[in-house]
Amino acid sequence: MFFELGARERGGEKFADIILQRCVSYFRNLHLTALLEKRGYTVVNPYKVTQLCGNKLLTTLALTKAKIPTPKTYVAFTKESALEALDKMGYPAMLKPVVGSWGRLIIPLKDRETAGAVLEEREYMFPLYQVYYLQEMVKRPPRDIRVFVIGDEAVTGIYRYSFLDIKTNIARGGKAEPCRITPELQELSLKAAEAVGSGILGVDMMETDEGIVVHEINHTIEFQATATVTKVNIPKYIVGYLLRKARK
Amino acid sequence: MKVKCPECGAEFDAPDDVIVGEIVSCPDCGLELEVSSIQSGKVDVKIVRISGEDWGE
Structure with missing residues (x-):
């Protein structure tokens, strides 16, 4: 099965009144939902919900906007500024990838030395892992x-x-x-x-x-x-x- | 319909009404296999993926 982008639904009847998205792979889930919505289907959950929830930074922004209590969170884009944020927040603290699942790559940072080493490793990883989402250890x-x-x-x-x-x-x-x-x-x-x-x-x-x-x-x-x-x-x-x- | 296990090479029968996407187990090594295509009585399988980097929540 494949999709032609921009092609119109070819006459045929809709195959569903509503679609329950259950794809366990986040990126496939998100992109397939976008395609289905563009073709006029109602998908649960909708693209905008999945996109927000799949990203911890976007979720925290939505929650704080609605005045919902969240753990204290800092975001930094360089190793140096992440260490500065951690100095302000205090140790131990959590480093979480903004997109990630089943707890992958979530690391408790016990002290500045550990934080420095972990952040240095992150610099060799995919750029998404260099968006440093730092959270107080509640x-x-x-x-x-x-x-x-x-x-x-x-x-x-x-x-x-x-x-x-x-x-x-x-x-x-x-x-x-x-x-x-x-x-x-x-x-x-x-x-x-x-x-x-x-x-x-x-x-x-x-x-x-x-x-x-x-x-x-x-x-x-x-x-x-x-x-x-x-x-x-x-x-x-x-x-x-x-x-x-x-x-x- | 005949299936050949990609892991241990054993040959075994899949049910006649097997469909693409169905999971079959190799009776010799126990590996779970996903039916990837069925063409003129030939069943192709691949090893089932049990986890991916972006799986889960």
């Missing part, structure tokens, strides 16, 4: 919270516990436990989902002494562990949302 329990927001409904939530290191990704050995959605979690997750354009989303949050902060929003949710521990039928909610949207 004092939190060894877990974070993911709330699944589908449309305007927070359908379920999990705690994700990490054992090996700081990463709570289930794909990296993290474990899920059910998390009751308190009014605070509900309000914050719905607001965060709205800030990036709404859809089928996983809002990641951390518990800090100053309250809950949102650090990431996931656009192509994986829910095997969640469906198992919460017994919530997530696919049913997804299909319900798609049907409501398709009928509009």
